[in-house]
Amino acid sequence: MTAVESAPVPKRDHLLRRTLRDPLAAACLAVLVLVVVASLAAPLFTGHAPDRSVMADTLAPASGAHPLGADGVGRDVLSRLLYGGRTSLLGGGLAVLVAFAVGGPLGVISGFFRGWFDAVAGWIVNVIMAVPAIIVMLVVMAAVSQDLNVAMVVLGVIMAPMVFRLIRASVVAVREELYVDAARVSGLGDGRVMRRHVLPVVVAPSVIQATQVFAVAIGIQAGLAFLGLGKASQASWGAMLGDAFTNVYDAPVLLVWPGAAMGLTILASSLLGNAVRDALGTTERRSPAKKRHKRVVRGGAPAADVPADRLLTVEGLRVGYPRPGGDRTVVDGVSLTVSRGEVLGLVGESGSGKSQTAFAVLGLLPDDAEVVAGRLAFDGQDLLGMDTAALNRLRGHGIGYVPQEPMSNLDPCFRIGFQLVEPMRTHLGLSRAEARTRALGLLERVGIPDPERVFRAYPHQVSGGMAQRVLIAGAVSCDPRLLIADEPTTALDVTVQAEVLDLMRSLQQEHAMGMVLVTHDFGVVADICDRVAVMRGGRIVETAPMRQIFAAPGHPYTRTLLASTLDGGPVRGEPSGPPCADQPLKGVTS
Numbered sequence: 001m002t003a004v005e006s007a008p009v010p011k012r013d014h015l016l017r018r019t020l021r022d023p024l025a026a027a028c029l030a031v032l033v034l035v036v037v038a039s040l041a042a043p044l045f046t047g048h049a050p051d052r053s054v055m056a057d058t059l060a061p062a063s064g065a066h067p068l069g070a071d072g073v074g075r076d077v078l079s080r081l082l083y084g085g086r087t088s089l090l091g092g093g094l095a096v097l098v099a100f101a102v103g104g105p106l107g108v109i110s111g112f113f114r115g116w117f118d119a120v121a122g123w124i125v126n127v128i129m130a131v132p133a134i135i136v137m138l139v140v141m142a143a144v145s146q147d148l149n150v151a152m153v154v155l156g157v158i159m160a161p162m163v164f165r166l167i168r169a170s171v172v173a174v175r176e177e178l179y180v181d182a183a184r185v186s187g188l189g190d191g192r193v194m195r196r197h198v199l200p201v202v203v204a205p206s207v208i209q210a211t212q213v214f215a216v217a218i219g220i221q222a223g224l225a226f227l228g229l230g231k232a233s234q235a236s237w238g239a240m241l242g243d244a245f246t247n248v249y250d251a252p253v254l255l256v257w258p259g260a261a262m263g264l265t266i267l268a269s270s271l272l273g274n275a276v277r278d279a280l281g282t283t284e285r286r287s288p289a290k291k292r293h294k295r296v297v298r299g300g301a302p303a304a305d306v307p308a309d310r311l312l313t314v315e316g317l318r319v320g321y322p323r324p325g326g327d328r329t330v331v332d333g334v335s336l337t338v339s340r341g342e343v344l345g346l347v348g349e350s351g352s353g354k355s356q357t358a359f360a361v362l363g364l365l366p367d368d369a370e371v372v373a374g375r376l377a378f379d380g381q382d383l384l385g386m387d388t389a390a391l392n393r394l395r396g397h398g399i400g401y402v403p404q405e406p407m408s409n410l411d412p413c414f415r416i417g418f419q420l421v422e423p424m425r426t427h428l429g430l431s432r433a434e435a436r437t438r439a440l441g442l443l444e445r446v447g448i449p450d451p452e453r454v455f456r457a458y459p460h461q462v463s464g465g466m467a468q469r470v471l472i473a474g475a476v477s478c479d480p481r482l483l484i485a486d487e488p489t490t491a492l493d494v495t496v497q498a499e500v501l502d503l504m505r506s507l508q509q510e511h512a513m514g515m516v517l518v519t520h521d522f523g524v525v526a527d528i529c530d531r532v533a534v535m536r537g538g539r540i541v542e543t544a545p546m547r548q549i550f551a552a553p554g555h556p557y558t559r560t561l562l563a564s565t566l567d568g569g570p571v572r573g574e575p576s577g578p579p580c581a582d583q584p585l586k587g588v589t590s
């Protein structure tokens with residue numbers, strides 16, 4: 001029996017509150033607030049102008065008039081420290097802003113859409129990275145402007161490639177996740193998928209990167225000022241270090257103030273960045289599941305002369321992957337049909353091409369797949385000719401999908417309720433409240449005992465069986481006419497398998513949905529299917545009504561598969577028993 005684990009659902013906790021639970025983070029934030037407030041409110045703390053020089057006060061020690069003393073040309077050290085903080089903070093902030101404004105969007109677009117944009121952006125980034133940063137800034141300061149802030153803007157552009165690479169890598173990793181596929185299957189457009197599932201993952205590494213850019217910018221700015229660059233009127237910690245260095249033997253204490261201010265600011269911002277990253281709870285980078293390239297779709301003719309109750313028509317479907325040694329064909333000439341209210345079982349050993357066939361219908365094959373079909377039509381619409389936006393509208397609404405791995409198809413960052421509500425709002429145009437009510441009803445319908453609780457839970461707080469029920473609820477939430485279920489019970493234990501199958505059968509009958517049930521299990525076939533198509537080596541070797549398949553299997557391979565199931569032997573992998581007439585296709589892994 002499936003059950004929600006007893007851990008209570010945590011309340012949404014504000015990021016700042018979570019961060020400040022770490023005492024070190026709280027101390028770092030306090031230091032940064034102090035530095036910012038002191039710099040901005042400098043006139044409140046000192047009456048001296050930072051560039052006002054009084055020769056009589058040269059290297060004056062700390063006193064009431066000069067709490068931190070005076071520098072080599074008689075300027076008040078406290079005043080220069082406070083006003084210098086403005087220059088450093090503004091410079092660091094400018095560099096971060098420019099680096100993220102340039103590198104951030106480019107990284108997201110490149111990682112998400114790849115293709116020519118990615119290639120061009122990658123090339124530009126490589127060129128920028130080959131340019132020596134310090135030389136460029138020296139040239140800019142010498143030839144364009146003596147303003148340190150201008151140099152920091154240039155530094156931001158030079159550092160944008162680092163941001164670009166980091167964000168691109170994060171986006172590439174997350175877009176390969178199954179739950180991103182699942183979101184696309186449920187019909188969410190690229191914008192929503194990016195906003196809801198991709199961008200949240202980018203936030204944590206970006207925070208760390210921002211603190212690094214900030215620290216580097218403050219350091220480089222100080223270096224430039226130390227070399228004497230920058231306007232003489234512009235107080236900065238670097239200029240203070242330069243001045244202190246010339247008087248290092250007479251007043252070594254002058255090195256302490258700007259050094260301590262810089263060190264503390266950089267340290268506090270780095271440690272705070274780490275704490276924020278930890279509080280975001282996404283420290284691990286998600287590993288890419290598979291590599292994708294551009295999808296090529298060729299061929300396809302509009303559907304015509306099909307019976308009125310026909311829902312899905314697949315004719316002569318071929319799926320191949322270009323490989324250096326020759327194309328790898330994984331589905332070869334598959335033809336099948338599904339009528340309204342009919343359940344078609346797609347059966348075969350592992351690697352026979354069942355999922356590839358299902359994904360071709362869903363338009364979810366990897367981008368390097370070549371798909372050719374005489375006809376690939378859903379309810380009178382040509383699927384091959386459809387653009388992504390039309391496919392997005394169709395998926396979820398017209399065609400629902402129940403995946404094999406329930407857990408990997410739910411985004412761990414979002415509550416289950418949110419993930420159910422979103423597609424309904426998109427496809428059915430429901431308000432948030434209406435979608436919530438409908439989602440709760442669906443959760444109850446799929447046999448979840450405490451819908452409210454599961455609605456508020458995160459995926460890790462429910463069991464695998466419960467997650468699969470949630471996905472089934474999601475798949476039928478927008479009243480699809482066809483449901484594609486890819487081994488929906490494989491990841492579940494035996495009792496739960498039976499319950500989930502019962503549920504799918506009754507939902508299918510209630511909604512009069514057509515269904516393609518991908519499975520390797522003849523038990524499942526007997527339970528739920530009206531007709532069966534048996535696949536081997538990328539081809540359909542036999543299609544027949546369910547009872548006929550069991551009573552009089554026509555193809556030797558069907559007999560072998562049936563025998564291995566009925567014997568209780570392994571169905572997956574190469575079947576035992578007499579060799580079949582059909583051998584696997586060249587290049588197809590069985």
Ligand SMILES: Nc1ncnc2c1ncn2[C@@H]1O[C@H](COP(=O)(O)OP(=O)(O)OP(=O)(O)O)[C@@H](O)[C@H]1O
Nearest residue numbers: 321330349350351352353354355356357366588589
């Ligand atoms: N991106 C890809 N590039 C090349 N070959 C692929 C790719 N994806 C799948 N294949 C191959 O396609 C063949 C069919 O895979 P498919 O996932 O459809 O099998 P299946 O019948 O669903 O098996 P299973 O029950 O194990 O999921 C396999 O040999 C697999 O290695």
